[in-house]
Amino acid sequence: xxxxxxxxxxxxxxxxxxxxxxxxxxxxxxxxxxxxxxxxxxxxxxxxxxxxxxxxxxxxxxxxxxxxxxxxxxxxxxxxxxxxxxxxxxxxxxxxxxxxxxxxxxxxxxxxxxxxxxxxxxxxxxxxxxxxxxxxxxxxxxxxxxxxxxxxxxxxxxxxxxxxxxxxxxxxxxxxxxxxxxxxxxxxxxxxxxxxxxxxxxxxxxxxxxxxxxxxxxxxxxxxxxxxxxxxxxxxxxxxxxxxxxxxxxxxxxxxxxxxxxxxxxxxxxxxxxxxxxxxxxxxxxxxxxxxxxxxxxxxxxxxxxxxxxxxxxxxxxxxxxxxxxxxxxxxxxxxxxxxxxxxxxxxxxxxxxxxxxxxxxxxxxxxxxxxxxxxxxxxxxxxxxxxxxxxxxxxxxxxxxxxxxxxxxxxxxxxxxxxxxxxxxxxxxxxxxxxxxxx
Numbered sequence: 001x002x003x004x005x006x007x008x009x010x011x012x013x014x015x016x017x018x019x020x021x022x023x024x025x026x027x028x029x030x031x032x033x034x035x036x037x038x039x040x041x042x043x044x045x046x047x048x049x050x051x052x053x054x055x056x057x058x059x060x061x062x063x064x065x066x067x068x069x070x071x072x073x074x075x076x077x078x079x080x081x082x083x084x085x086x087x088x089x090x091x092x093x094x095x096x097x098x099x100x101x102x103x104x105x106x107x108x109x110x111x112x113x114x115x116x117x118x119x120x121x122x123x124x125x126x127x128x129x130x131x132x133x134x135x136x137x138x139x140x141x142x143x144x145x146x147x148x149x150x151x152x153x154x155x156x157x158x159x160x161x162x163x164x165x166x167x168x169x170x171x172x173x174x175x176x177x178x179x180x181x182x183x184x185x186x187x188x189x190x191x192x193x194x195x196x197x198x199x200x201x202x203x204x205x206x207x208x209x210x211x212x213x214x215x216x217x218x219x220x221x222x223x224x225x226x227x228x229x230x231x232x233x234x235x236x237x238x239x240x241x242x243x244x245x246x247x248x249x250x251x252x253x254x255x256x257x258x259x260x261x262x263x264x265x266x267x268x269x270x271x272x273x274x275x276x277x278x279x280x281x282x283x284x285x286x287x288x289x290x291x292x293x294x295x296x297x298x299x300x301x302x303x304x305x306x307x308x309x310x311x312x313x314x315x316x317x318x319x320x321x322x323x324x325x326x327x328x329x330x331x332x333x334x335x336x337x338x339x340x341x342x343x344x345x346x347x348x349x350x351x352x353x354x355x356x357x358x359x360x361x362x363x364x365x366x367x368x369x370x371x372x373x374x375x376x377x378x379x380x381x382x383x384x385x386x387x388x389x390x391x392x393x394x395x396x397x398x399x400x401x402x403x404x405x406x407x408x409x410x411x412x413x414x415x416x417x418x419x420x421x422x423x424x425x426x427x428x429x430x431x432x433x434x435x436x437x438x439x440x
Contacts, residue, residue, distance in 0.1 A: 001067065002041045003152040005050035007182045014051045014059045026052040034323040034350050037149035060100035065174065067139075068093055069110040074259050083266035085259070094124045097134075104133045106171045109197070110141055119193075135171035137162050138193045140200030145254065146321030158188045161196025201264045205280055208257040210245040212286040218248035218433030219293060228433025229415065248433040250386055250413030251290040251329040253318030258284055258327050291329050294432075295336040298411055301430055302382060306342040310405075312376040313344060315387020315414075317351035325354040329413070330386035334359065338366045345369075347376040349389060374400060382409035388416050398425050407439065 005013040017023050025032040027046070031039055042050065053059055060066060070089040075081045090111060097107060107125060125134035138161035143151040158179045162172035176188055191199070214232055221228040228248040236243030252258075261284050268277035299306055318328040325331055328351075334344045345368045346355050352369050359367050370376040373392070377383055377400040385392055393416055401408050410427040412419065419429045423437040430436045 002038065002045060002050060003149065004178065005045035005048075006041050007153075008178065009045070009049050011178070012049050012051070013045070014053055014063070016053050016056045016059045018054070018056070020054055023052050023054050034321075035148050036146065036321050041149060056096060057100035060097055061102055063105065065106045065108060065178075066097060067108045067110050068097075072111045072259075074262055080266050083262040083269075085263050090121070091124065094121050098125055098128045098130075098132075101128075101132055101134075102130070105135075106174055107134050107136045108175065109136065109138045133167070135162070135167055136193070137171055137175055138196035139175060140196060142200070142203065145324055146319055153182065155183060155187060158183050159191065159196050159199055160188065161191045161193040164192060201260050201267075204256050204260040205264050205283065207245050208252055208261055208287070209280075209283050211249070211252045211257075212283045212290075214246045214248050215251065215290045215432075216286050219290075221248075221433040222435070225435045226433075227435075231433075248415060249290075249329075249388075250294045250333065250432065251287045253327040253329050254324060255326040258287070291332045292336070294329075294411070294413055295333055295340075297430055298333075298337070298382065298384065298409075299340055301411075301428065301436070302409060306337060306340045306381075308341060308343060309381040310343045310345060310379050311337055311382045311384065312370075312373070312380040313346050314348075314373055314376070314383060314385045314392050315351075315389055316346050316348045316355040317387050317389075320387055320389045323350040323354055325351050325358050328355075328358075328386075331355065331358050333384065333386060333413075334367065335362070338362055341366070343368070345376045345380065347371065347373045348387065349391060351387075374403070378403040379405060380408075381405045382411060384411040384413060385416065386413045388414040392416065397422055397427070401425050401427060 001013050001015050004011065015026065022032045026042070029039060029043075031042065046052075068090065070093050072085045072087060072090060075084045075086040097105070107121065109121070122134065122136045125136065140159055142155065142157070142159070160172055160175050162168040172190055176190070179188055214228065217231060218228040220226070221231060232246045232248065235241055236246050261280055265277045265281045268274070268280065298311075302309065313330055313334060316325055316328055316330040316334070318324055318326065318330075330346070334346060337344050343366055346352065347370050348355065349371075352371060356369055373395060381404065383400065383404075397410075408427050409430065410417075410422055411430045413432060415432050415434070419431050419434070419437055422429045426439070428436070428438045428440070
């Protein structure tokens, strides 16, 4: 909404939320989320044509177009628990829209939702007794955290799904005109509603599949002394495959990939496509395996015990340039190490507050939080790089090595460091998908 407001000063954009703290943060320079470039965009439009409010009914009543961006977490209860999306917040929002509206409106799905959710939303919205007509569009969001502003300002595509009726096509054109203020028309793709909804789930599933594919190869590389970076480069040079999302790592995280794949699995199961469901479920299984395998490598390398050993984890965000720790591989690694009775010291330039909240149930003596990576490393038996922050490439690892217990271990879960140089310093180095460099 901030980018739309910045790019389209002729439109009035109001963002509403049930959280007073969050709205106050959006009205300040201490935004509730970290995203490079976001504050500049907000400052450009805030108070001019971008507003933040808790008066939800008034904002709904004034709006001609309503973007619904509520959370749709995986269900933890009842039918479909562990796979299906929890749509309770989405339905409450739909009913709030009906209650506050006095005239026809366009409602846009931005949340990632299962196929045919728009149909259910339409039934709720258009069951009103006010004579109001709602057109529901699907406009899935393809931005990536850490590069969200760039992704929005220069998107690969904008996808808009609508019904192929006269009113549906008219509503679609309204949204096309909004994006056409800065997005070339050839990058605005239109489809029916169901195709748009499925495209979002399928896109995330395909990206996650590539990560799990190269991670599965990384396990084989470690057994055969092949180098996964060389294998990945050879694969990526094939123009039919390409280079993107072929970097082996400790595993993918974030709020989308796992949730969306499990949603896709649930949909397939619902339609009796069990073989298809198992195929996509294996993408998540390989990812969980990769994280467990990383911890096993750490424990085995450190003489089959990490009990009471201080281990510094560099990074807890699920990727660089974000404070988001949801489904972060680093936090699963931390929990597994805590189960092994290690003393885990977590460091991150942006995500420590979220990590503290996520690990609030962990024993206080087993998990520490340290903003300074050098302080985190002091007295540690091992370092583990778990987020690919650029700052970690430039650390003085010789100084860190000298402050650590010996033998000192370094586990590079992102393959971003110079492993031969670290070995020369004195570290025992364990990359992903490459032969370990050991002094014993």
